[in-house]
Amino acid sequence: MHIVSLIAALLQSTASAAAPPAPADPVEADWRAIPDDELMVMTLAGNRRVVIRLAPRYAPVHVDNLRKLARAHWWDGTSVYRVQDNYVTQWGDVTEKKPLPAGVVANPPAEYVGSRYDAVTRMTRPDPYAAKSGHSADGWPVASDGKAAWLTHCYAMVGVGRDMAPSTGSGAELYTVIGHAPRHLDRNIALVGRVIEGMEFLSSLPRGTGNMGFYAPDQVPTPILSVRLASDMPAAQRPHYQFRAADNARFAAWLRGRENREPPFFTVPAGGADVCNAMPPVRKAPVR
Amino acid sequence: MHIVSLIAALLQSTASAAAPPAPADPVEADWRAIPDDELMVMTLAGNRRVVIRLAPRYAPVHVDNLRKLARAHWWDGTSVYRVQDNYVTQWGDVTEKKPLPAGVVANPPAEYVGSRYDAVTRMTRPDPYAAKSGHSADGWPVASDGKAAWLTHCYAMVGVGRDMAPSTGSGAELYTVIGHAPRHLDRNIALVGRVIEGMEFLSSLPRGTGNMGFYAPDQVPTPILSVRLASDMPAAQRPHYQFRAADNARFAAWLRGRENREPPFFTVPAGGADVCNAMPPVRKAPVR
Numbered sequence: 001m002h003i004v005s006l007i008a009a010l011l012q013s014t015a016s017a018a019a020p021p022a023p024a025d026p027v028e029a030d031w032r033a034i035p036d037d038e039l040m041v042m043t044l045a046g047n048r049r050v051v052i053r054l055a056p057r058y059a060p061v062h063v064d065n066l067r068k069l070a071r072a073h074w075w076d077g078t079s080v081y082r083v084q085d086n087y088v089t090q091w092g093d094v095t096e097k098k099p100l101p102a103g104v105v106a107n108p109p110a111e112y113v114g115s116r117y118d119a120v121t122r123m124t125r126p127d128p129y130a131a132k133s134g135h136s137a138d139g140w141p142v143a144s145d146g147k148a149a150w151l152t153h154c155y156a157m158v159g160v161g162r163d164m165a166p167s168t169g170s171g172a173e174l175y176t177v178i179g180h181a182p183r184h185l186d187r188n189i190a191l192v193g194r195v196i197e198g199m200e201f202l203s204s205l206p207r208g209t210g211n212m213g214f215y216a217p218d219q220v221p222t223p224i225l226s227v228r229l230a231s232d233m234p235a236a237q238r239p240h241y242q243f244r245a246a247d248n249a250r251f252a253a254w255l256r257g258r259e260n261r262e263p264p265f266f267t268v269p270a271g272g273a274d275v276c277n278a279m280p281p282v283r284k285a286p287v288r
Numbered sequence: 289m290h291i292v293s294l295i296a297a298l299l300q301s302t303a304s305a306a307a308p309p310a311p312a313d314p315v316e317a318d319w320r321a322i323p324d325d326e327l328m329v330m331t332l333a334g335n336r337r338v339v340i341r342l343a344p345r346y347a348p349v350h351v352d353n354l355r356k357l358a359r360a361h362w363w364d365g366t367s368v369y370r371v372q373d374n375y376v377t378q379w380g381d382v383t384e385k386k387p388l389p390a391g392v393v394a395n396p397p398a399e400y401v402g403s404r405y406d407a408v409t410r411m412t413r414p415d416p417y418a419a420k421s422g423h424s425a426d427g428w429p430v431a432s433d434g435k436a437a438w439l440t441h442c443y444a445m446v447g448v449g450r451d452m453a454p455s456t457g458s459g460a461e462l463y464t465v466i467g468h469a470p471r472h473l474d475r476n477i478a479l480v481g482r483v484i485e486g487m488e489f490l491s492s493l494p495r496g497t498g499n500m501g502f503y504a505p506d507q508v509p510t511p512i513l514s515v516r517l518a519s520d521m522p523a524a525q526r527p528h529y530q531f532r533a534a535d536n537a538r539f540a541a542w543l544r545g546r547e548n549r550e551p552p553f554f555t556v557p558a559g560g561a562d563v564c565n566a567m568p569p570v571r572k573a574p575v576r
Contacts, residue, residue, distance in 0.1 A: 085488045086443050112556075126414035128562045155374050155468045164552040179491075180443040180468055180564050184549050187556040200373045200495040203467075207488040261472050264452040268400075268475040274416045274562070276468050 023253035026281075030250060031242040032138070033285065036231035039239060040070055040193070042091075044080065045223040050198035051239050052158055053282065055140060058151050059111040059190045062160055065104045065171040066192060070229050072101035074172065079221035080205060084213025086179030089202040090161055091224060092172050100170060110168050111190045113148035120247045124259055125272025129183040135251075139243035139280035140194075143186060151191040154181045154276035158193040178203040181276040196241060196282045240285035251280075311541035314569075318538060319530040320426070321573065324519035327527060328358055328481070330379075332368065333511040338486035339527050340446055341570065343428060346439050347399040347478045350448055353392045353459040354480060358517050360389035362460065367509035368493060372501025374467030377490040378449055379512060380460050388458060398456050399478045405432035408535045412547055413560025417471040423539075427531035427568035428482075431474060439479040442469045442564035446481040466491040469564040484529060484570045528573035539568075 021027075034053055042050040056063040069075060075092065082090035100106060119134035119142045127133040130143035133152065141152045151157065158176045162169030168190060176195050195202065210216040230238045244251065258278040260269035309315075322341055330338040344351040357363060363380065370378035388394060407422035407430045415421040418431035421440065429440045439445065446464045450457030456478060464483050483490065498504040518526045532539065546566040548557035 083492075085491055123416065125416040127416060128411065128413040128560045129558050165555045179466075181562070182565065184546075184554070184558050184561065184565065186558070188549075188554050203373055204371075204492050204494055206492055258472075261476075266472070266476050267453045270417050270472050270474070272416045273472065274469070277470065277472065 024250060024257050026244055026250050026254075030245050030248060031283065031285075032245050034241045034243055034282070036238060037067065037229055039230035039241060040066065040227060041230060041233065041239060042075070042198075042227045043225045044201060045225060048198060048201040050201055051196050051241070052193045053196045053241065053243070054193045055151060055191065057138075058114060058140070059160075059192045061105055061108040062111055062168075062171045062190045062192050065108065066174075067229060068101055068104050069172060070227050071232060073226065074098070074101055075224050075227040078224050080202070080224065081208075081221040082175070082212070082214045083178070083205045083208050085207045087177075087182060087213065088159075088175040089178050089205060090173060090175035091222075092161065092174060094221065096173075098172075100172060104170055104172075106170050108168050108170065108190070110166070112187045113150040117144035117146070117149040118142065119144070119149070121252060121255055123273065123275050123278070124256075127275065129186060133275040135246040135255075135275075135278075135280055137245060137247040139246055139282070141275045141279060143275065150187055152181065152275055153177055153183050153185045153189075153191065154194075154279055155179070156195040156199045156279070157191055158195060159185065160190040160192055162189060176202055181274070183276075194279075197239065242283055242285050244281040244283075246280055312538060312545050314532055314538050314542075318533050318536060319571065319573075320533050322529045322531055322570075324526060325355065325517055327518035327529060328354065328515060329518060329521065329527060330363070330486075330515045331513045332489060333513060336486060336489040338489055339484055339529065340481045341484045341529065341531070342481040343439060343479065345426075346402060346428070347448075347480045349393055349396040350399055350456075350459045350478045350480050353396065354462075355517060356389055356392050357460060358515050359520060361514065362386070362389055363512050363515040366512050368490070368512065369496075369509040370463075370500070370502045371466070371493045371496050373495045375465075375470060375501065376447075376463040377466050377493060378461060378463040379510075380449065380462060382509065384461075386460075388460060392458055392460075394458050396456050396458070396478070398454070400475045401436035401438040405434070405437040406430065407432070407437070409540060409543055411561065411563050411566070412544075415563065417474060421563040423534040423543075423563075423566075423568055425533060425535040427534055427570070429563045429567060431563065438475055440469065440563055441465055441471050441473045441477075441479065442482075442567055443467070444483040444487045444567070445479055446483060447473065448478040448480055450477060464490055469562070471564075482567075485527065530571055530573050532569040532571075534568055 038054045040052040078093045080091040081094040120137045121134040133143040160169040161173035208215040259273040326342045328340040366381045368379040369382040408425045409422040421431040448457040449461035496503040547561040
């Protein structure tokens with residue numbers, strides 16, 4: 001935690017650059033492209049760019065709604081209007097009166113759980129919220145009760161705001177987790193993605209002083225200038241991202257490293273970790 | 289998550305004000321005073337007040353150091369110089385050259401674990417980082433391997449920055465958790481308290497753009513105007529706080545409620561929770 005640690009860490013990373021690959025080091029093939037229509041780019045006032053990776057495999061109807069909302073430029077001119085400390089930052093149309101574009105399903109099915117457990121890894125220690133947890137091959141944190149499976153409410157995951165059950169929310173109002181994972185929301189809300197760039201712009205906003213972190217009348221919500229799918233942006237402006245695939249021994253070694261931190265800083269390895277402390281790496285695609 | 293939910297929640301709380309007490313409702317005796325010398329008040333520039341509850345029972349030598357540092361006004365004029373997203377906000381003397389006051393132990397013993405498990409509650413589901421976890425009677429989150437016990441690195445907990453092991457840090461540099469609980473730090477770092485007021489001032493600071501969230505040269509660290517023990521402040525200025533005691537059936541009922549959220553918002557109760565999602569309530573002492 002001291003500056004000394006920083007310098008030591010830098011020296012260590014310099015040294016390892018020349019060393020042979022460790023078991024946890026990915027090979028190039030482990031980095032796989034995230035499709036352009038699975039990246040949503042939100043631009044906040046002040047040139048703050050947020051990139052969200054979408055999860056159409058887990059919440060297809062909700063993600064289809066998100067794509068329609070983005071293509072209709074529906075979020076342009078809306079705002080980030082709720083920031084509740086250690087919980088969520090939420091955005092959309094604070095009035096809840098803006099009409100939805102044609103084709104958007106106002107109340108989709110409850111896409112909270114999937115029919116099968118598609119994780120290829122498993123955390124060593126038990127999960128307080130599920131029989132098991134791990135990662136899907138394409139880099140999502142997943143939990144299961146042995147029958148159904150679901151995405152987990154980890155930091156930076158994006159979910160769909162809704163009213164009281166059985167409402168599921170259209171996707172027009174979204175939130176992201178900015179504190180300790182509120183895993184009690186798992187299986188109760190649709191998760192549709194993960195913030196993979198610009199999370200700090202959502203997590204460091206002033207907290208709302210109204211009830212439940214809603215901005216009070218004397219607070220200024222953050223304007224949303226635009227939300228676009230990367231696939232709808234001019235090619236030169238599109239962000240390109242890759243996820244680290246979890247279906248290989250290198251990822252498994254990385255995961256065991258997350259569960260057992262090493263000297264010289266750590267002296268007691270935990271022997272396990274919460275899946276939310278082992279979020280699969282993503283990176284910007286290297287420029288070819 | 290919608291405004292409608294907010295209104296419903298408000299209506300619900302109005303209704304319950306007239307209802308008989310629920311099993312999870314505390315009685316007055318459950319609220320117990322936090323001693324004045326276990327409250328540390330940090331004032332940041334801009335009149336932002338942060339109050340930290342100290343944990344002398346768990347880290348006596350470190351907390352003794354903190355009291356000496358506060359009494360020497362050692363932190364006055366230092367700064368908050370590191371904010372790493374989803375990890376920690378850290379403060380103290382960024383130069384690491386300011387001499388420590390007389391009597392401060394430069395390298396205390398490793399007060400990472402205690403000799404006995406003093407929790408009076410136990411979480412229903414397993415903990416990914418320990419054989420068991422729960423709460424001490426005086427409202428601290430605790431984990432244990434069946435032999436030793438330790439405080440857990442939950443959101444808003446305060447720890448002591450240190451160099452590589454076997455350094456333990458003096459307490460001059462402190463951090464608080466601003467993201468998902470980095471429980472891998474448990475048993476590797478001394479925890480000395482919990483932020484119980486003003487956490488939002490530390491969690492919403494701009495993230496440091498330097499390595500590991502240290503502020504880069506073009507960023508302005510947040511000045512610390514003063515740090516004082518409440519017991520050293522004029523009586524009229526002292527904050528007064530109470531913790532909710534965990535040694536009673538009402539707290540146990542509250543905890544089961546945290547593990548099983550209820551309709552109308554929730555339709556699937558989790559059947560368990562992470563101890564960091566069940567942080568014991570604290571409140572300002574009512575004015576008599």
